[in-house]
Amino acid sequence: MSVQRHIEDKLHVAFKPEHLEVSNESFMHSVPADAETHFKVVIVSSEFDGQRLVSRHRAVNHTLAEELAGPVHALALHTYTPEEWQQYYGQVPASPACLGGSKLG
Structure with a gap:
């Protein structure tokens, strides 16, 4: 299973989102x-009601701790x-x- 699919599956289970986009931005x-190392996640969930932004990000990071410890280098969260x-x-x-890296010019 791809890293992207793994991320999507974990976020669906943990947050039951009304909207979820997981974009592999590694090509950038x-x-x-x-590579599957850089991702952008857009997640809309009522699980975030009453939570500050930092708490939401911590919850997502906790859910994806295994991926962040391994193949995922960067995760942009919305x-x-x-x-x-x-x-x-x-x-x-x-x-x-x-x-x-080599993108510097």
Whole structure:
């Protein structure tokens, strides 16, 4: 099973999200073409109701601790309650460009 699929499965079980996007952004970094090391997660869940941003991120990081200890090098998190997601109309910020490795110019 791919790392991306593993992340998706774990987040579905832990947070029962109303919306989940897991994007492999490894191609934007100095890694082999088939790498699964850099991900962006957009997750909308009522599990985040009443939680501050840092608590949401800790919960996701805890859920993905095994992946973060192994193949995943970077994880961009965008965590929303359903109400916040509606407020933003489903828009999330783009990830910044990589400034490390051979991408420096």
